[in-house]
Amino acid sequence: VLCVSQDFDFFYFVQQWPGSYCDSSSSRCCYPTTGKPAADFGIHGLWPNYNDGSYPQNCDSNNPFDGSKISDLISSMRRNWPTLACPSGSGETFWSHEWEKHGTCSESVFDQHSYFETTLGLKQQTNLLQALKTAGIKPDGKKYSLGDIKDAIKEGTGYTPWIECNQDSSGNSQLYQVYLCLDNSGSSLIECPVFPKGKKCGSAIEFPIF
Ligand code: 5GP
Ligand code: 5GP
Numbered sequence: 001v002l003c004v005s006q007d008f009d010f011f012y013f014v015q016q017w018p019g020s021y022c023d024s025s026s027s028r029c030c031y032p033t034t035g036k037p038a039a040d041f042g043i044h045g046l047w048p049n050y051n052d053g054s055y056p057q058n059c060d061s062n063n064p065f066d067g068s069k070i071s072d073l074i075s076s077m078r079r080n081w082p083t084l085a086c087p088s089g090s091g092e093t094f095w096s097h098e099w100e101k102h103g104t105c106s107e108s109v110f111d112q113h114s115y116f117e118t119t120l121g122l123k124q125q126t127n128l129l130q131a132l133k134t135a136g137i138k139p140d141g142k143k144y145s146l147g148d149i150k151d152a153i154k155e156g157t158g159y160t161p162w163i164e165c166n167q168d169s170s171g172n173s174q175l176y177q178v179y180l181c182l183d184n185s186g187s188s189l190i191e192c193p194v195f196p197k198g199k200k201c202g203s204a205i206e207f208p209i210f
Pocket of ligand 1: 021045098101
């Protein structure tokens, strides 16, 4: 094909720290029905985006989430993509939301199986917790600088992340989500063309225990 119009420009691959979801002032958390997740980053999603910062959503109501298409991935999904929202669930509601809102906008490159399989692979590839630990940054409830966190992830993954913070119940800024970027063919990590608009993290960021 000589000319294909691109339906999006790149993906955000977003991972969340469960300790920061759970102790935040703005949300409660509920462990999945399958048990407390590991003390590791979990996947939030893989989101098609445009270079101007906007993004498509809910692109194909004719292709709803179908758990039977990813039955071979379920045990890995439970371990790596746990839901922390209340009420407790198995994860299917979260995965269904992510596929229908974001995944359906990537149908030019992924079907349901490859969308979830690729996202699971990115978590293994990026290994954020190891990258941070290698730099001495641990989920011990202590504070670390934004620059040190970003440098550690850049060193470990090869790419500069965007860090999103939230607040614990005492108002401390803490490490909540890490954004990395994937090219629009879904095959390689890239430097993010644009970072999400968001609040400052503060210079000292708590990395809470989970
Ligand atoms: P998104 O930000 O992907 O558009 O929407 C996230 C939705 O998934 C919210 O409605 C949220 O309640 C739900 N959800 C379910 N489990 C989780 C979770 O573990 N983390 C986050 N961030 N959202 C979750
Ligand atoms: P610079 O990248 O120029 O050092 O940062 C500009 C501003 O953006 C600073 O206020 C800095 O704290 C903030 N900033 C830099 N990187 C991040 C990040 O990954 N997440 C958030 N939330 N703010 C950032």
